[in-house]
Amino acid sequence: MVESQSATALAPWRPALARALHRNRSLVYARYLQLATVRPDGRPANRTVVFRGFLKDADCLQMVTDARSNKVAQVAAQPWAEACWYFPNSREQFRLNGHLSCIGAEAAEADLRLRRQAWQALSATARTQFTWPTPAQPRQSERAFPDTPPDAAEPLTEFCLLLLEPVSVDHLELRGEPQNRTCYQLSGLESWSIQILNP
Amino acid sequence: MVESQSATALAPWRPALARALHRNRSLVYARYLQLATVRPDGRPANRTVVFRGFLKDADCLQMVTDARSNKVAQVAAQPWAEACWYFPNSREQFRLNGHLSCIGAEAAEADLRLRRQAWQALSATARTQFTWPTPAQPRQSERAFPDTPPDAAEPLTEFCLLLLEPVSVDHLELRGEPQNRTCYQLSGLESWSIQILNP
Numbered sequence: 001m002v003e004s005q006s007a008t009a010l011a012p013w014r015p016a017l018a019r020a021l022h023r024n025r026s027l028v029y030a031r032y033l034q035l036a037t038v039r040p041d042g043r044p045a046n047r048t049v050v051f052r053g054f055l056k057d058a059d060c061l062q063m064v065t066d067a068r069s070n071k072v073a074q075v076a077a078q079p080w081a082e083a084c085w086y087f088p089n090s091r092e093q094f095r096l097n098g099h100l101s102c103i104g105a106e107a108a109e110a111d112l113r114l115r116r117q118a119w120q121a122l123s124a125t126a127r128t129q130f131t132w133p134t135p136a137q138p139r140q141s142e143r144a145f146p147d148t149p150p151d152a153a154e155p156l157t158e159f160c161l162l163l164l165e166p167v168s169v170d171h172l173e174l175r176g177e178p179q180n181r182t183c184y185q186l187s188g189l190e191s192w193s194i195q196i197l198n199p
Numbered sequence: 200m201v202e203s204q205s206a207t208a209l210a211p212w213r214p215a216l217a218r219a220l221h222r223n224r225s226l227v228y229a230r231y232l233q234l235a236t237v238r239p240d241g242r243p244a245n246r247t248v249v250f251r252g253f254l255k256d257a258d259c260l261q262m263v264t265d266a267r268s269n270k271v272a273q274v275a276a277q278p279w280a281e282a283c284w285y286f287p288n289s290r291e292q293f294r295l296n297g298h299l300s301c302i303g304a305e306a307a308e309a310d311l312r313l314r315r316q317a318w319q320a321l322s323a324t325a326r327t328q329f330t331w332p333t334p335a336q337p338r339q340s341e342r343a344f345p346d347t348p349p350d351a352a353e354p355l356t357e358f359c360l361l362l363l364e365p366v367s368v369d370h371l372e373l374r375g376e377p378q379n380r381t382c383y384q385l386s387g388l389e390s391w392s393i394q395i396l397n398p
Contacts, residue, residue, distance in 0.1 A: 029285070036244070036283075038243050045281055046233060046234075047294060082243045082245040088228045139380075139397055177324075178344040197334075198334055199331070
């Protein structure tokens with residue numbers, strides 16, 4: 001069963017994801033997802049990141065990271081990523097495979113505007129962490145970790161906006177016997193195909 | 200700050216993981232983790248799997264999968280994996296990087312014994328799914344999905360035991376300002392080094 005639909009507005013998997021976010025809105029951690037990338041040595045890396053909403057009028061997921069973190073170097077070498085997003089209340093999973101891009105302090109002006117908006121949307125606590133010493137280095141003393149938030153208007157150079165642009169989305173609903181599984185594939189630049197699969 | 204410890208009994212990250220499992224025991228999905236592998240084309244794959252306990256007297260995590268699933272082919276080509284395990288109640292994350300092995304119907308006798316034990320530990324519902332049509336193929340009709348569980352004693356050929364043997368474990372505790380991060384690395388065959396890192 002294959003259908004096809006042109007991507008005039010939002011991608012056809014967006015309503016299912018919006019529904020999952022709504023059904024799980026009582027859980028703060030329903031906005032956490034696991035993002036897999038590939039390390040320069042060919043081994044996978046996988047970590048929890050916070051979903052920061054979609055880019056306006058686009059099917060891009062926004063996340064943020066520290067420019068000094070390993071994933072920024074990993075993305076430069078291998079931009080493919082797969083996000084795995086499990087929703088506990090509704091018992092469903094989305095696997096979003098696509099291109100990852102990092103928008104850092106050196107980006108073009110249009111991108112810097114998006115980066116600035118993402119920075120301004122952060123809490124003071126989240127912003128403060130970008131003033132801390134380099135992540136994953138030997139632990140420094142308590143004094144090296146200030147608790148004063150930096151300027152809310154302009155991002156620190158350490159701040160990166162991460163964008164995930166999916167080209168395939170695999171949606172599995174565990175409720176139901178058998179479970180429901182739907183796969184959305186971007187074919188060409190403008191159209192998504194939809195296929196119903198065995199779970 | 201580097202310590203070292205020989206792996207006489209269990210690995211030094213096991214108590215922290217056991218504590219997390221205990222603190223989150225009220226949540227059935229605290230036993231779900233996200234397992235990243237690398238596809239033959241070099242792109243990452245990432246999906247939710249259920250933790251089925253540790254192998255007796257070893258630091259191997261047990262999971263199960265269908266021999267017909269993509270991850271079995273992925274592991275044959277690239278055995279490295281990274282599991283990302285987030286515990287919502289205690290707000291902590293474990294990233295377990297290591298070797299993945301699949302124990303299928305063709306395994307050696309000692310491994311087949313482990314596989315049989317894992318099969319016998321499954322619920323009837325979980326066993327039934329191995330009688331279903333090939334996963335991720337175009338959806339077959341309702342009739343193709345029986346609801347009668349197969350023999351509980353001997354595993355079906357479709358059943359694989361997946362073992363993850365970590366060589367590095369990154370433990371991040373979000374509680375605390377700054378957060379705590381500890382990295383355990385297997386150095387050589389027998390000893391783990393422990394390093395306290397910036398979050």
